[in-house]
Amino acid sequence: MTKPATIFAPSTTPLSLAVLVLPQASILEVASTLDPMRSANRHLGHEAYRWRILSRDGGPVPLTCGIDLPASGTLEQAAGADALVVIAGFKQAEVATRPLIAALRRAAPRFAAIGAIDAGPWVLARAGLLDGYRATVHWEDFEDLAAAHPEIDVVQNRYIIDRNRFTAGGASPAADLMLHLIAARHGPALARQVAASFITTPRDGTDPQMQAQNPRLDPRLAHAIARMEAHLDTPEPVADLARNLGLSTRRLETLFRATLNQSPAAYALGLRLAAARRMITDTHHSLAEVALRTGFSSPSTLSRAFTRAFGQPPSSLRKPR
Numbered sequence: 001m002t003k004p005a006t007i008f009a010p011s012t013t014p015l016s017l018a019v020l021v022l023p024q025a026s027i028l029e030v031a032s033t034l035d036p037m038r039s040a041n042r043h044l045g046h047e048a049y050r051w052r053i054l055s056r057d058g059g060p061v062p063l064t065c066g067i068d069l070p071a072s073g074t075l076e077q078a079a080g081a082d083a084l085v086v087i088a089g090f091k092q093a094e095v096a097t098r099p100l101i102a103a104l105r106r107a108a109p110r111f112a113a114i115g116a117i118d119a120g121p122w123v124l125a126r127a128g129l130l131d132g133y134r135a136t137v138h139w140e141d142f143e144d145l146a147a148a149h150p151e152i153d154v155v156q157n158r159y160i161i162d163r164n165r166f167t168a169g170g171a172s173p174a175a176d177l178m179l180h181l182i183a184a185r186h187g188p189a190l191a192r193q194v195a196a197s198f199i200t201t202p203r204d205g206t207d208p209q210m211q212a213q214n215p216r217l218d219p220r221l222a223h224a225i226a227r228m229e230a231h232l233d234t235p236e237p238v239a240d241l242a243r244n245l246g247l248s249t250r251r252l253e254t255l256f257r258a259t260l261n262q263s264p265a266a267y268a269l270g271l272r273l274a275a276a277r278r279m280i281t282d283t284h285h286s287l288a289e290v291a292l293r294t295g296f297s298s299p300s301t302l303s304r305a306f307t308r309a310f311g312q313p314p315s316s317l318r319k320p321r
Contacts, residue, residue: 007083007113008161008184015185017051017085018078018111021061021069022123024090028171029117030069033085036178039194040186048186054078056100064089075103083113086120090282096123104129115166117174124167125149134162138169139209140278143293159205169209176203220245221255228268232275235295238264273309276302280314287314 007015017037021030030053037049055061055071062068078084084107088096104127108114116124121137122145124130134153137145146154158173159180160166168174179202183191195202223245227236236244241264242252256264276294279285287299296302306314 006164008166008181010187011185012048014047015049015083016081017049017083018054018075018081019051019085019087020054020075020078021063021071022056022086022088022092022120023062023095024064024092025061025087026089026118026171027063027065027067027069029087029089029174030063032171032174033087033117033178035198036175036182036194039197040182040190043190043193043197044186052078052081056095056097075100075107078107079110081111083115084108084111086114086116086123088116088119088123090119092119092122096126101127113164113166115168115177117168118170121145121167124165125152130165130167133165134160135165135167136160136169136173136209137167140275140282144283156208157205158203158207158209161205173203173205173209175200176205180205218255218259220247220252221259224252224255224264225267228264228271231295232272233293233295235268235272269305270309272296273306276306276314277310277317280317290314 019030019033034051037051041047041049052073053061053069053071054073054075054077056074058071058074058077060068060070086104101123104123108127108129114124114129118138119141121130121135122141125135125145125148130149131151134155136142136155136157136159139156142154142156145152157169159168159177161180166177168177175198179191179195182194191202224241227241227244238252239249242249245252247255252264256262256267260267262270272294276290276296279290279293280287285293287302291297291299291302294302296305303313303315
């Protein structure tokens, strides 16, 4: 059967998706992918979008919230689908087994388009299915994916569509991506109706994943937080940060304490330690590498700050291999 050139184009033909969900994915990512299509069908009054949940072995998929998601088959049962979407979350390196990667390579030519959500781009990258494409991934994985796969142009957008590949950085960007798909196939009016059903406003794919902007947040404070998030490995002294924002150090201190009940230095340290904790629990990076990436001068400096903040040294979070 000949597949359409792209799924992101006007069409009255029903679209069929095979959705491969891996263990330790988030239920929010699954819902953000499926529910916009369900809502679109409701507003249209007919089944314009169809989907089938797949798993590694055809059985239920354990999600991060403790719920097992029923599945109706494996990749081998994806015949006839127009597109494949891979949804992955934590422990993707463990759950995306070699047999699964091989099965993805074999199955790829069947689909007009292939996409991935959250850590799903890691899985596609390991299968060689993003080579030569622009792609995004959850912001926590951005640097690691870019370093491990220089053949992929990794960008920090909410979602990316590059020819017959599409990727989204997490649950909210996945919803934005699906609203874009609905607008492309059935027009922006339907996409607005679907967004209104969920009381949300779609974001553009080129928007960054991490945005401190908040209508209730002072723009100067939002800008300060954004700079902190962008410079975890090379934290700015508070005086330099204030100067770059056109503020006095005292005024910046006042903004942080009034809104966040913390000093700028304490808030920045919290961001760096949270990032270090994610790397320690979710990757196999050495403590020296974690320290370097989070702006600590040495593993021992990181360890002291980590122990003060969390009551245990970072080494205690490392499971024996």
